[in-house]
Amino acid sequence: MLLLTCPYCGIAAEETELAPGGAAHLTRAGPEASDAAFDAYLFLRDNPKGPHLERWRHAMGCGKWFLAARDTVTHEVYGTYPAQTREPPAEVVARIRARHPGWSWRSAG
Amino acid sequence: MTRYSAFAIAREAFRDHLGWRRAWASPEPRAAYDVVVIGAGGHGLATAYYLARNHGITDVAVLEKGWLGGGNTGRNTTIIRSNYLQDPSAAIYEKARSLYETLSQELNYNIMFSPRGVMMLAQTEHEVRGYRRTAAANALQGVETEWIGPERVKALCPIINIHGPRYPVLGALWQPRGGTARHDAVAWGYARACSRMGIHIIQNCAVTAIRSRDGVVTGVETTRGAIACRKLAIVVAGHSGVLAGMAGFRLPIESTALQALVSEPVKPCMDVVVMANTVHGYMSQSDKGEMVIGGGADGRNDYSQRGSFHHVEETVRALIETFPILSRLKMLRWWGGIVDMTGDRSPILSKTPLGNCFVNCGWGTGGFKAIPGSGWAMAELVARGEPGPLAAPFSMTRFREGRFIDESVAAGVAH
Numbered sequence A: 001m002l003l004l005t006c007p008y009c010g011i012a013a014e015e016t017e018l019a020p021g022g023a024a025h026l027t028r029a030g031p032e033a034s035d036a037a038f039d040a041y042l043f044l045r046d047n048p049k050g051p052h053l054e055r056w057r058h059a060m061g062c063g064k065w066f067l068a069a070r071d072t073v074t075h076e077v078y079g080t081y082p083a084q085t086r087e088p089p090a091e092v093v094a095r096i097r098a099r100h101p102g103w104s105w106r107s108a109g
Numbered sequence B: 001m002t003r004y005s006a007f008a009i010a011r012e013a014f015r016d017h018l019g020w021r022r023a024w025a026s027p028e029p030r031a032a033y034d035v036v037v038i039g040a041g042g043h044g045l046a047t048a049y050y051l052a053r054n055h056g057i058t059d060v061a062v063l064e065k066g067w068l069g070g071g072n073t074g075r076n077t078t079i080i081r082s083n084y085l086q087d088p089s090a091a092i093y094e095k096a097r098s099l100y101e102t103l104s105q106e107l108n109y110n111i112m113f114s115p116r117g118v119m120m121l122a123q124t125e126h127e128v129r130g131y132r133r134t135a136a137a138n139a140l141q142g143v144e145t146e147w148i149g150p151e152r153v154k155a156l157c158p159i160i161n162i163h164g165p166r167y168p169v170l171g172a173l174w175q176p177r178g179g180t181a182r183h184d185a186v187a188w189g190y191a192r193a194c195s196r197m198g199i200h201i202i203q204n205c206a207v208t209a210i211r212s213r214d215g216v217v218t219g220v221e222t223t224r225g226a227i228a229c230r231k232l233a234i235v236v237a238g239h240s241g242v243l244a245g246m247a248g249f250r251l252p253i254e255s256t257a258l259q260a261l262v263s264e265p266v267k268p269c270m271d272v273v274v275m276a277n278t279v280h281g282y283m284s285q286s287d288k289g290e291m292v293i294g295g296g297a298d299g300r301n302d303y304s305q306r307g308s309f310h311h312v313e314e315t316v317r318a319l320i321e322t323f324p325i326l327s328r329l330k331m332l333r334w335w336g337g338i339v340d341m342t343g344d345r346s347p348i349l350s351k352t353p354l355g356n357c358f359v360n361c362g363w364g365t366g367g368f369k370a371i372p373g374s375g376w377a378m379a380e381l382v383a384r385g386e387p388g389p390l391a392a393p394f395s396m397t398r399f400r401e402g403r404f405i406d407e408s409v410a411a412g413v414a415h
Ligand SMILES: Cc1cc2nc3c(=O)[nH]c(=O)nc-3n(C[C@H](O)[C@H](O)[C@H](O)COP(=O)(O)OP(=O)(O)OC[C@H]3O[C@@H](n4cnc5c(N)ncnc54)[C@H](O)[C@@H]3O)c2cc1C
Pocket: B038, B039, B040, B041, B042, B043, B044, B063, B064, B065, B066, B067, B068, B069, B070, B071, B072, B073, B074, B075, B076, B077, B078, B079, B080, B205, B206, B207, B208, B235, B236, B237, B238, B239, B243, B258, B259, B260, B294, B335, B336, B337, B338, B339, B363, B364, B365, B366, B367, B368, B369, B370, B415
């Protein structure tokens, strides 16, 4: 079973303790934004085959949202970090690049 | 190519069955085609078939990275129904279901369509209201369905426990002409018919890049060399996001795993298809006697083609309450497929930001039933460059425009 360590309580939580929340680091479109920006925020997704930055909630634990870098092909977890983070931490990026040289994080959405 | 018939079987019986030929050819790819279809699942093959049959376009190649029918088309639980809520869904799914009725004759290939009846159980008050509404919508759409009470459910499917303590059966939405078909045979039948009309099916040929000039597609790079085309159809289900990335746009799609399992074969005990959406389980009995069981999709993005164990455990746990007979069965095989989920749980048949490049995807957990109708509508879109009435509502811009075709609430889980 997939294990993700909650960065708040430090518990290696089993997947059944967690609720998945989709892609992380989306740019939230506000009332002034264009239709295209709303489309990108609400619907369009990178949906990568490989490293994926995503949101999880420690639903049966502390209840807080956190972020994880997980590989959608191998389920390898490159790291978890707090949700109040604007971009993936350097050590997580380094771990991903060790597996996928040249991997770059797209912040488009 | 030999026509399959009782006479052909008899003739072959007299010559040790040495006269059977390969059902489809394996040609070397040409340098250019009029239309290239990426993905030889049911939808890609049906698209190619109707391009030839309905529009006379036979300069077509279907490129497949693995073997034809090896994706979700060969991994699904084969439920066919058209009892959806929204009008655009009813139109395309009922078109597909009605084409399935005569597909064996049309393709001269036994796809084993078995309209044994599909019932969708209502196990909460919410579902009762939802399915009554769907039955009313279906009546207006001309799709034959009926709301039935628990006694009728029990009469149609005696192995159901309608008095379950947690989820009693309160009734069901019954579609008597829904059912199942042999999934591989659907892919094989279309492939054989395509090959007979001169369409190239090229297996072990993965598309690795999409070429364009001035915003119009010009061809693809593949593991078997470059292939030019005037028009491109991307029909790759779970890999739609990957191919869209190659074409330079994004889709409102996320890929997750959906899994199924089958039991050891037992004597015939169930001659209808039952779906229990509240508990995320559905079941039918195959001609071999196996109980074919499907569950819910995982919630996280996934390309691994393996579902999570806790999901399958939930499915089986819930089904055992509704079908106590299952509790002593051994499960024989268990597998997953990567399904392409949209936010409104409806498919996309659409033009794309890249000229002459079209997508057919987003069928998610429920596109086997749609194969003939989807191929029909997609062929029209590719041939004319504009969608016909079946495809038009399913454009990828519907999300931006707020024209959702919401099947996620009323249909519960779709499959
Ligand atoms: C467990 C399970 C149960 C299901 N149960 C049902 C059901 O009961 N009823 C129902 O209606 N639907 C069901 N479905 C859904 C149904 O299987 C799919 O919607 C349908 O088969 C999709 O067909 P397709 O042709 O679009 O995709 P696929 O059959 O997946 O074909 C896509 C093809 O594209 C190929 N491809 C991908 N990338 C490339 C590339 N780069 N180059 C070349 N080729 C490529 C793949 O190899 C694949 O063969 C189920 C699905 C699953 C997984």
